[in-house]
Amino acid sequence: MSQIDENQIHDRLKRLSEVEPGKQASGRAMQRVRDTLIADEGRRVGLARPSLIGRLMKLAAAAVLMIGAGYIAGRLSAPEPVNVQELQVALESSLKSSLEPAIRQELLSQMDERWQAALAASNARVKNELTRQVRRDLMEFAAQTLAASGTRTDQRLMELIELIDAVRLQDRQRMAAAFDYIESRFGGGLVTLAARTDELLGSERAVPAPAVSEN
Amino acid sequence: MRSRQKELLELLDKSGADLYALLTRLTLREDIAEELMQELFIKLNNSRGTGNAANLHAYARKSAINLAFDWRRSQKRMVPTTGRFSEPVSTEDSPLRKLIHTEELTETLDAVGRLKKSSREVLVMHYLQQESYDNIAEQLGKTSHQVRALCSRAIRNLRDVLGSNEHKSSKKEIHNVANR
Numbered sequence: 138m139s140q141i142d143e144n145q146i147h148d149r150l151k152r153l154s155e156v157e158p159g160k161q162a163s164g165r166a167m168q169r170v171r172d173t174l175i176a177d178e179g180r181r182v183g184l185a186r187p188s189l190i191g192r193l194m195k196l197a198a199a200a201v202l203m204i205g206a207g208y209i210a211g212r213l214s215a216p217e218p219v220n221v222q223e224l225q226v227a228l229e230s231s232l233k234s235s236l237e238p239a240i241r242q243e244l245l246s247q248m249d250e251r252w253q254a255a256l257a258a259s260n261a262r263v264k265n266e267l268t269r270q271v272r273r274d275l276m277e278f279a280a281q282t283l284a285a286s287g288t289r290t291d292q293r294l295m296e297l298i299e300l301i302d303a304v305r306l307q308d309r310q311r312m313a314a315a316f317d318y319i320e321s322r323f324g325g326g327l328v329t330l331a332a333r334t335d336e337l338l339g340s341e342r343a344v345p346a347p348a349v350s351e352n
Numbered sequence: 353m354r355s356r357q358k359e360l361l362e363l364l365d366k367s368g369a370d371l372y373a374l375l376t377r378l379t380l381r382e383d384i385a386e387e388l389m390q391e392l393f394i395k396l397n398n399s400r401g402t403g404n405a406a407n408l409h410a411y412a413r414k415s416a417i418n419l420a421f422d423w424r425r426s427q428k429r430m431v432p433t434t435g436r437f438s439e440p441v442s443t444e445d446s447p448l449r450k451l452i453h454t455e456e457l458t459e460t461l462d463a464v465g466r467l468k469k470s471s472r473e474v475l476v477m478h479y480l481q482q483e484s485y486d487n488i489a490e491q492l493g494k495t496s497h498q499v500r501a502l503c504s505r506a507i508r509n510l511r512d513v514l515g516s517n518e519h520k521s522s523k524k525e526i527h528n529v530a531n532r
Contacts, residue, residue, distance in 0.1 A: 141514045149460045150479040152453065158376040158385065166386040167368040170393045171361065177397060178357050194414060269387060276383055287451060 200235050204228060231232060359408060367409050370481075371416050378420035379478050380457060388419050395419075408453055410491050417476055421465040463513040471506035478503050 208224070371392070375385035392415055396408075464472055474492070477483045478499075485503070489496045 141382050141511060143507060143511060146460070146511055146514065147479075149456055150475075153377055153457055153460065154375045154480045154482055156457075158373055158381065162376075163369050163372050164385065166372050167364060169362055169386065170390055171369065173390055174364070174393060174397065176359055177394075179374055196499045234381045272383065273387070274503075276381070284451075287447070291448070 193240065195238065196239055196243075200232060203235075204231055205229075357397065358496065360393060363396075363408055364393065367412065373411060374385055374413065374476070374481060375416055375420055378461060378476070379423060380454065380461070382511050384423060388416070388423060393421055396440065407491065413477075414473060416525060417473055418469075421472070424461060424465050460510075466513055467506055467509055469508060471502055474499055474502045475506040475510070 208228075359386065369390075372385055372389050374393075375388050376382055379385050379388065392412065395415060396412060438466065464475060474488060476487050477491075485496045485499045488494075489499045492499065494502075
């Protein structure tokens with residue numbers, strides 16, 4: 138059933154355990170995480186601004202102080218006693234006129250700041266995500282191209298080897314045919330030539346060698 | 353600075369390199385490991401469970417293993433396989449040999465990803481991170497014998513998964529040859 142044995146599995150796991158990232162890559166990854174954590178902390182701190190209620194309280198206290206001071210000054214400088222109803226109306230209108238625009242302005246500026254912070258954060262996140270996606274896609278594409286080109290190269294090499302083998306076989310067959318042809322065509326002539334040569338050599342051996350004089 | 357963030361920075365200094373190496377082993381790609389490392393710490397920073405975890409390192413390692421295998425599952429294998437070779441072409445480290453090695457490691461990791469979470473974690477800790485049985489037992493709150501048994505079972509299951517893969521692929525090859 139299983140065609141792979143435990144030794145092979147252990148061998149593969151050992152090879153996996155020997156995979157080590159480069160020191161530079163490791164340092165870069167850790168620095169990136171550290172930067173992210175610190176930036177996140179900074180963002181959180183930046184968002185924790187003084188609350189709206191506190192600022193409004195200060196504004197209201199200032200307004201009350203001013204109104205009180207005005208009231209006292211008016212009371213001291215006024216020749217006649219002031220009507221309470223009129224004073225209430227005057228206070229209401231004064232508070233309204235002094236507080237309402239300030240609150241509105243404050244609210245608007247708060248909203249603007251929050252929108253700007255949120256937009257900046259989302260913009261950075263989208264940019265980061267896009268960069269990561271593009272990088273991931275490029276790496277994926279490169280890996281696929283490399284694997285595909287490797288396969289194609291292997292295929293081409295196999296085809297080339299097969300082609301060379303076929304040509305060599307054809308060449309040998311042609312050489313064999315040529316030898317056959319030579320044998321069939323000149324075989325008899327070669328035998329006659331050999332016989333004649335043998336006879337000639339025999340007759341030369343039969344004739345005595347001439348005496349060689351020393352002079 | 354918040355206490356959690358301080359803890360995470362300490363974790364990064366102490367175990368960041370180990371976590372990155374683990375992610376590289378499980379993904380076989382440094383760029384993906386870098387992405388997953390950042391994702392891991394963002395998750396740890398935002399997660400409520402981090403504060404309750406007694407051993408932050410163990411929690412981070414478990415999360416890293418899960419992240420890496422989630423990534424492996426999300427990857428669809430579109431790259432054509434190079435076929436199988438019964439005998440090595442050469443004993444040298446040729447590009448083809450390297451390719452086969454990488455293919456084998458990828459196949460093994462995919463098979464590890466198909467194991468149960470507990471078996472997978474123990475297998476990764478013992479065989480990939482080279483941690484002792486006693487150390488793993490201490491971290492997981494089990495006995496050394498239990499961890500040893502888990503490892504043994506994990507290897508058996510891994511063998512079955514890889515064996516069934518081989519069987520399937522050889523059947524496919526026979527089918528392909530028959531159709532030629």
